[in-house]
Amino acid sequence: MESKFSAKWFLTAFCLFVWFQFVTTFLLKGLIVSTIPSEMNKLVAIGLVWLFVIALVLGYRTAGTVVWETTGGSVLYMLMMVLFFNRFWLAPMKNIYLDRLTGLTLLVGALAFAGSWLGGKLFQLSRRQEIKAVSQ
Amino acid sequence: MKSKIEDIPLQVEGTKDELSIRFITSFLLTTLIALAVIYVWDLARLDRMNFSPRFFVLPWVVAAGQEIENGLNEFSGRPLEPVSLSIRFSALGGMLLIAVLGPTLFLLEMRARAIARHSSLASWPRSTASIVGAVITIPVVSIILLAAPIQKVMFYELKEAGPGQRNTRDVVSGLRRIAWDVFQYRVKPKSMANGGGGSVAGYTIPPDLATTPYAHYSVSPKGESIEVLGRSTRSPSVTITISVDGNGSMSNWRLGGEFRDEAPPTGFWSSLKRLFLSY
Structure with a gap:
């Protein structure tokens, strides 16, 4: 297992978050928020859960080898959102302050870390069960 | 190994x-x-x-x-x-x-x-x-x-909605003329030709009103009023039935069929067939 930070996986994680998190929530926003603006808070919550799920799948598929890369990719993704797409993602949080933005970025990073770490553990668990089944 | x-x-x-x-x-x-x-x-x-x-x-x-x-x-x-x-x-x-x-x-x-x-x-x-x-x-x-x-x-x-609406208007127009004729029938004395003498009983539609280029009309007495049925010539399934009292007032409108030139087929396969035939 490599311990070195992989720039390739860092960029791939960022791209995966864009495609599977941002683009999907952007389409959902078009469907939901244009008709029900009050549902934007729920969309943000769903988006955070969805980000965790993406990280979980990524962690599982890579056998838990890219936990820090996924975390870094998610933080880069969040920074991009804050800098360029804040109107979209942070619409319900008007007059948002730096501490809240920092908190949100850390939350996203923590969710991605937890998701990919848990995905890796799940992979190991499934492997152990497979080994156990074969050995029996 | x-x-x-x-x-x-x-x-x-x-x-x-x-x-x-x-x-x-x-x-x-x-x-x-x-x-x-x-x-x-x-x-x-x-x-x-x-x-x-x-x-x-x-x-x-x-x-x-x-x-x-x-x-x-x-x-x-x-x-x-x-x-x-x-x-x-x-x-x-x-x-x-x-x-x-x-x-x-x-x-x-x-x-x-x-x-x-x-x-x-x-x-x-x-x-x-x-x-x-x-x-x-x-x-x-x-x-x-x-x-x-x-x-x-x-x-x-x-395309079908336009002629359908026009057809409906034509049928209703004939009904209005009949309602006016019923009123005239009631107010005329019995001594006059086509006069009801204060009642609508015995009213019959004059031939020029019974059939128009757009519809056929028939009447049936119902107490102190008359029930008039208008059936579209273009689409026989399309009907309008009304009650006309002695004052020529029209009430109790009942619509039958679809107000279109041709009753359109319904259902997925019929719509699909129409679609391909239209090309």
Whole structure:
């Protein structure tokens, strides 16, 4: 297992978050928020859960080898959102302050870390069960 | 010889190295292009730009919007103004994007693959361009394939709705004339021809009112009023039944059939059949 930070996986994680998190929530926003603006808070919550799920799948598929890369990719993704797409993602949080933005970025990073770490553990668990089944 | 347990490693070795640099470059470039498109789109949506590409990928929507605006202007008596430059660029840009650029990039890649019989990922700019072409072409073609039958069905629905409404008006017009005739019948003394002497009993429809080019009418007495049934000549299933009292007032309207020139078939297969027959 490599311990070195992989720039390739860092960029791939960022791209995966864009495609599977941002683009999907952007389409959902078009469907939901244009008709029900009050549902934007729920969309943000769903988006955070969805980000965790993406990280979980990524962690599982890579056998838990890219936990820090996924975390870094998610933080880069969040920074991009804050800098360029804040109107979209942070619409319900008007007059948002730096501490809240920092908190949100850390939350996203923590969710991605937890998701990919848990995905890796799940992979190991499934492997152990497979080994156990074969050995029996 | 390895045991079965050894065949299943706990960790996957080399997972981090399985991505090629070409793949990463193509993926990152495509992602950044998508983000740039969304960024510009979102800016335009908030009217921060004078030029709105809202319907950039659907030029016919731009044209339809202009057509509606022209119609409203004419209806309001306002003179038609020249089409603005932004709309022209929207339509032209949309046409170039979806009809020229997208299919060209996509089909060139398909052709290259067919000739070379290998993946084109050897050249990342070309593969990125083909992905962009596919992203432009596939959704638009899907929309066109879905929208074409819907448009055709809507066209015929609207085409039928106009004559149907006119037919309804013709039938109602005959009923009004009969109601007026019933009133005249009641107020005329019995000594006069076609006079009811204060009652509607014994009323019969005059032949010129019983049959018109649009409908056939029949009456049946019902107490102190008369029930009049109008049946469309064009569509015999279409009927309107009303009650007319001695004052010529019409009430208790009951509509039967569909108010169309021809009763349209209902159901999926019938609609599909009509659709293909209409081409």
